[in-house]
Amino acid sequence: MEGYNATILSGIILGVIARIFMLRSDYRQFPGYPHGHVTHLGLGLIAAALGAVAIPALIEKEYTAVTFLALAAQQFRDIRNMERQSLAELDELALVPRGKDYIEGIARVFESRNYLVMGTALISSGLTFATSWPYGVLAGISGIAISSYLMKGQNIGDIAEVVPSKPYFKGSLLLVDNIAIMNVGLQESRDKIIKEALGVLIKPKDDNARAILNSVGQRQAILQIAATLLGSKMEVGEPDWTPIARKDIDTGKIALYIMPIEPDILPLIKAVKMTPVLESSKVLPLKSAPGRQAAD
Template identity: 35%
Template sequence: MDKIFFIGIIIGVLTRLIMLNLEQKQYPTQPNVLIAQLVLAFVASALGALLVPALIERSYTSITFLSLAAEQFRQVRENRRDTLTELEDKQLVKRGNAFIEEIAKTYEVRNYMCIISSFFTVACYYLITSEFKIGDNITILISTAFGIVLAFILKKMIKRDSIGDIADVKIVDIAFENNSILKVGSLSGITNVGLKSEREKFLKHGIGIEIIPKDKNYINASIIQDPGQRQTIAYNLYSRLGLYRQKNEPVFTPIPRRNPENESIVIAYLPIEKNEEAVIQAVKSTPIVSSARGKNIALKNYVIGRKDGK
């Protein structure tokens, strides 16, 4: 019992570490967050590992502790949401409420994954022990292998789609019309840039981005046009590549705009380093937030630019 209990905890924490690697690619984290998440992973894994022998002994009060743990994890979600919301005003580019809620929800769900992986690792051990005549060491090895495989399956199951899965990203020109009207690609009227020095910065450091929905699909278009998703894209660019602006230069804040001609999104962005390939990869790696899905379902059979549905 002691060996499989600790192995269940190790598998649970390992599951969190695997998912933390995924999380760092999608949501920038800080070192102190890593410690907090590992401690929570240990607690969640211990609960999952203890649940199986408790149920075997018909100690149903263990369900009460599980429900209390779930309530604690929900509190972690709320605390994370509140913290990120309080930091919004200090960001050069805001995350937006949709992205904040997505991050907070992720912090809660990851702990449940630890419970699941440790629970089924220990359950596998007890099942093999009761049904088959196999040595204890071999049973532990089989259970450990099962737990590791399960951890990777869970990681794959909860991995989010990204903008690169539903849209093509290309670099377009930045120009000015009527001396001060910003134009990105074929879309004019982005904003009015009155100062010559600011227009020169746009032309020297700026990169024009166009995000085009794949397959001319309205569902894909509705996702990238969602206000929360647009802000997530802007923040993802900023968090990975920085922003060439000061606090008192709001004109350089990236503002995604819709191009009605092809339902694409265009952005004028000023990274710290003008690297077009890095910009494309940053946009494509942006996770799709849950609130952006499920829009324009009635148009799923229609093609952008054609209204016959064929």
């Protein structure tokens, strides 16, 4: 495998750069974990190396080398399991848990990022081999751009309107708009909620959005992100402050109640809007004939 230095090198370097670039966008899913970053950079390096040597291996007629790609796929599936397991265990003690759907989404993202790294390395090394390294680098950079575009996905802000709505009480029932959130027994808690709680309504823009917001896992992800970004007064043994999102069964709009540390409504709306639409919650009934028929 002499004479492939530039090919392999450009593949590996561009692949690792791609991984670093994708780590940047992790602030919500993985807050500042230095060790987590090292793990993912290490695995990204392996993925980049695999992608980079694939073309030289094929040129040299080392077809068995392709089986290594299968090995890599296995390895990356393990990453998904690893992420899922560790997040699920951390979730058990979280006051406002992420929920299984959100965790599955994060785990999938971490798996697929390695494939994107491998793809970037493959394209970059391939073009370096076919032409020269500047073209390879250029291809790698566009690979990074394309993969970051592909990984973007939708946010709640894209599929729904988010408007403020003050929580209030009817007897002991806490309501947001006309949607019952929960029954709060203690007068002291009710007074505090009236004073400090925030509420928003999430109104789906179409039937697809309604189906997405129907998912309890999706709602839990919204709550978790809102509670992370604004803080939550939720405490062990004080369930009165649990953030809750409930559906209006007639219209499918969602009422969200939270007791934030920072009682500012605009950041809350922003936090709700920036929540990603989870892959596992994503359903598109409007793409089917019965779904469209029912949606009149």
